[in-house]
Amino acid sequence: MTHSDYTKNILNIKDQNIYFYENCLENRKDNNIEVKVFHGFLTYTPKCCDKCGVINQGNNDIINWGFDKNCLVKLPKVSNFNTILLLDKQRFFCKHCNKTFSAKTSLVDFHKQISNNTKLSVILDLMNKGSEKDISIRNNISTNSTNRILDDISNDTIVKNNGILPEIIGIDEFNATKDTISKMAFIIVDQDNKNIFDINNSRKSLDIEKYFKNYSKKQRDNVKFITMDLYKPYYSLMHSLFRNAILIPDRFHIVLQVRNALDKTRIKLCIKSNPYYNKLKKYWKLILKDKRDLDKDNKSYQKCFKKEMSKYDIVTYLLNTNEELYETYQIYQSILYSIDTKNKNIFLSIINGKNNKVSKYMKKALKTFKNMKSYILNAFDYEYSNGIVEGTNNLIKQIKHTACGYRKFKHLKARVMLIKGLYNPIKA
Ligand SMILES: [Zn+2]
Known part of the structure; x- marks a missing residue:
């Protein structure tokens, strides 16, 4: 293996037409940050002219015409140092059209500085959570460059x-x-x-x-x-x-409708003149809970009540302070139950019932259900x-x-x- 091949291997450069000079590595300081600078060149015999398309059969068609010196290509970091390649690109002259053109490489897109390897490294970073700013710094490119990579991906839907x-x-x-x-x-x-x-x-x-x-x-x-x-x-x-x-x-959105209706009913009662104001405010979570999950047996000391109570006792107490709350709560729990057990009949009997005593919020939710009945019943029939x-x-x-x-x-x-x-x- 030549030193050029070694260097290409280390830098993971696949283009056969890139070669490295002897003593190709230079350690430079750029704004006090150490940078690994590699010097290489790109040359090959072109198959045809870039400009007029004539097939290249020898020196009567296309000849070498010096180099574009020091074209900067950003590479992925080497041992965590910022790494760049200064690439001399061969220029060619076409004797048919009298125009010149320069050599191309798969390492970097035409007129771009960021190598495709760096681009891939950025994309791999972008696949994990982390801010674009951090990813840009890590890959030694600007946030704008990272955003341009994102633009390309976004267009590729x-x-x-x-x-x-x-x-x-x-x-x-x-x-x-x-x-x-x-x-x-x-x-x-x-x-x-x-x-x-x-x-x-x-x-x-x-x-x-x-x-x-x-x-x-x-x-x-x-x-x-x-x-x-x-x-x-x-x-x-x-x-x-x-x-x-x-x-x-x-189903979650169906429950959400009645849940919000019940919560608004409770909030309406949370006015200072209501003697149960503090308790209604404090125990909102218990009221929204599925009543089958309310603990009846374990009692603990409740400051508001100045005695030991179970969660079930608390909810029962609060519901008995207001008829509208009580009725609305029963509807909420029945809907929860009907959805949980996939019992269409319970659901239908609720929305077709009179429900005169429930709050206006619950009436509105039930009206929505009635309007969309044919769809909602699908939620009972299918698992999705x-x-x-x-x-x-x-x-x-x-x-x-x-x-x-x-x-x-x-x-x-x-x-x-x-x-x-x-x-x-x-x-x-
Ligand atoms: Zn030409």
Whole structure:
């Protein structure tokens, strides 16, 4: 092995046309930071002229024409030192068109300074959580350069990668970046693979329609189930786009409606003139709890009551202070029970019942249920839920938090795709 081959091996440079000079390594100080500088050159016999395309058959066609000296290429660090390559690129002269051109290498894109190896190293770093700023410093490139890498990834959407809609999808919206419409973005999850399918920068109906219409009608007809929250406008839209799909509201969102209704009923009672004000305020968690989980046996001293009480006793006491609260609580618990045990009949009897004595909040929630009855019953018949979408939304929150927020949607999207393993860096 020659010294040139050794050096290439250490620097992981695969291009056969790059060679290193003897004594090619120089230790330099750049702003008091030590830099490993390698000196090499790039040369080969070109197959044809870059400018006019003539086939090169010898010295009558194309000849060497000196070098472009010291072209800077940033390489991944060596032993944790910033490392650069100063590459002399061979120039050529074409006798047919009288023009010159320089040699090309797979090491770095034309007119770029950041080697493809460095780019790969940055992408691998971006696949783990960590801020773009830290990753840029670690790879000795500017944050702008890192953002440009993210731009490229963002344009290479997952859709372009395989382009096939999953049969079971989940949709939701999430708080995204300032450059998205009303700061919200739209997420589509592949329920079979339990992974993100795509993220769209708008949750507006028109934009969602446009997005899904990128897929053929045949593909959309293949979608079997869609899980989503209880936002009614989405239902008619999804119906028109996916005529064979069964739309399933997420069970968690159904419970959330009645849970919020009960909580608002309690809060309405939390006024200073109410003698039970302090107790209603303090024990809000117990009121929202599934009553089957309330401990009846273990008593502990409760300051507010100045005696020992079980959790069940406390809730019973509070409910008896107000009839509306009591009635609303019973409806809430029955809904919880019906969903937990997948008992459609209990659910139907509740929403079809009179419910005169419940709070206006609960009346509103029950009205929503009645309006969307045909969909909600699907949640009893099928196991699918939007849990995976919720989990993904939490991950996005974490990613945003680590980066101290994102200004651009496409950067956030690229990061999410990388961290969720939806982008193959090797093909980059
Ligand atoms: Zn030419």
